[in-house]
Amino acid sequence: MKFVHSAVAGIAAVALVACAPSTAPTSGGGDSKSGTLRVWLYDEPNRAPKEKVVGEAIKEFTAAHAGVKVEVTYIPTTPARHEKFKGAFNDPSSSPDVAEYGNTDLAEYAAAGGFADLTADLQGLDVNADLLKSASVDGKVYGLPWFIGVRALYYRTDVFEELGLKPPASVEELTKTARDIRGKKPDLYGIAVGGEYTFGALPFVWGAGGDITSLDSPESRKGVKAYTDLLSDDICPPQACASLTGGKTVELFASGKAAMGILGNFSRSAVDAGVAAGKYQVVPLPGYEKGSVAPAFAGGNNLGVMKNAQHRSLAADFVKLLGGKQYQTKMYEAMGNLPTLSGARDELAAKDPFLKPFLETVAKGTKFVPIHPGWVKIDNGKVIPTMLQKVATKQASVDEATTEAATAVKTALGSS
């Protein structure tokens, strides 16, 4: 019986292996010094200023490299981008030389073997270690961090003034302030937080000393509790807030329905377009110690060289130019993206006071999601939102929800 069983399984295995699904040929690229350098950049809702900066960089690049042309393609930032990238990894002839990519996508792309190791090319880069980590897998650097976005605490100056409040300097003060505001102004949410707002919740976890990979640790639990305490009837009622995404909290704050919000530097224009315009200030999101800053998530985009690139050295040169200090500064002026190079940031901080709280947050240290292909699974499977929502809607205690989430994280990170 057992023999028959294994024999059948064996035959099936042979039959199947004989016709295993196809994989792309593993070919390296080339190092041609002339021809057309192909570049993929993310499309933006308002692309013209970005295009202008990139155009200037290309002009400088082609002036220095005779006989080289640069062709830029703008690719969508929708989930369809994954398909484009996968296509480029699978088919060398449709691969660009240089590509911009979101740093949370990196682990998956690196595991797929899509990007070239740039460790040697980027030696001595003026980027702090936290940020370089968001472009590295297993100690190898797969891209130049081009820009980042960082979140901080926006608050309504008019509301704070009227109620005689000061911007909170610790998580405890934040919770109390938020409760006071809703108590005195019941039509306002104390702070706009959301059950689906992963990157709003993570600073609370990181600040307490926890991490995504240890969600069931006492530190992480403290963070989860602190964040979900904000999702209560006397601050941001779960009925309205449990299903909010980060984007929705921006809307709430901008439309004047919330007295505070954890928003990014990239949300400035959205807030300025709403009724909160001109009536807000920004401070770093506080940590647990009075006066401390909670570590922010360093989300941003990198510039990488594809493994299938036909112009390996030219591509690396172009990355260094477009990702250099001059063009990072220009990209901030054009798009509002925070530069990753410390030198460029210092210059900007002096110029634009709005950036001060964000840059202060970056300087205090940022955190990143696990650099592992399994992160995509954690993200797609909504592990962290589910955990937050279960606690906020009292379907589970903090201990139960975090244990469940920790198991899911472990499975996702363990299986590949």
Next chain:
Amino acid sequence: MTAMAAGVTAGSHRARARRGRGRVRPWLYLLPALAVLVPLFGYPVYMLGLLSVFDYRQAQVSGGQPTTFVGFGNYATLLGDARFWSVLLQTVGFAAALVVGTLAVGAALAVLMTRIGTVPRVALSLAALAAWAAPAMTGSTVWMFLFDADLGLVNQVLGIDGFNWFFDKWVTFGVVGATVVWHSFPFVMVTLYAGIQAVPGSVLEAASLDGASTWQSFWRVIVPILRPLITIVVIQSIIWDFKIFTQIYVMTNGGGIAGQNTVLNVYAYQTAFGSSEYGLGSAIGVVMTLILLVVTMFYIRALHRTGEKL
């Protein structure tokens, strides 16, 4: 009627074929259809089955890592996942409720259509056809706006501003279910209306002469005559409602609060395809195909019986 004609010709064909040149000819007739269907359906199903026994992720597709045979490993992962079972159960329950809802609304409106004047009938069928023609994405988004907590028309009319329809699990299922029914009742309505129109007037007249009330003649005369049609409509609805994805995905933002409104297709998308776990995703695909195959077998049986009975 056509079914009857087809049944008759098929029968006589069969008889003649048996007398004549054996059983090759029916296959010859089927050949053009098979030539299209086998490559179009057979190959993808074959690939689906093949992928489901491999550890096949993006890294394997692009050649970064070797492809490994894992046998029934993907199936073991899937069947060992408690969440899969709870989602499956939830999907079956939700689909059952949708089928009942769709049928009740469709049948009620079909009967109504036979009893109203031309103008309201045309208006009703146009409205139903519009709902039918609306893409699932558009319809879901519009319903979502209607039920928006702060700006939705429903809350404004009911005067319950700020009430979140997508907070409680069952209320959410109710709203999404209503959207799905709204999308799918027109098919049932049109089919049954056509069926009712084909019921001979003399039969109904005879029933009423014998003293049957409207209610009685519906249940005792129309329903038995339409039984084959109803069977087909029911099974079609089961297949559609079991595969529900768009409405849930759009209206509950991918499964609702803490994933409480997840159905099988959304689960498959989130755990597998969205994460480039093509092997595991294929295993889910195979399991769904098997479940639907069973339902389809009933469907084919029902179709077959239609031919025999009439």
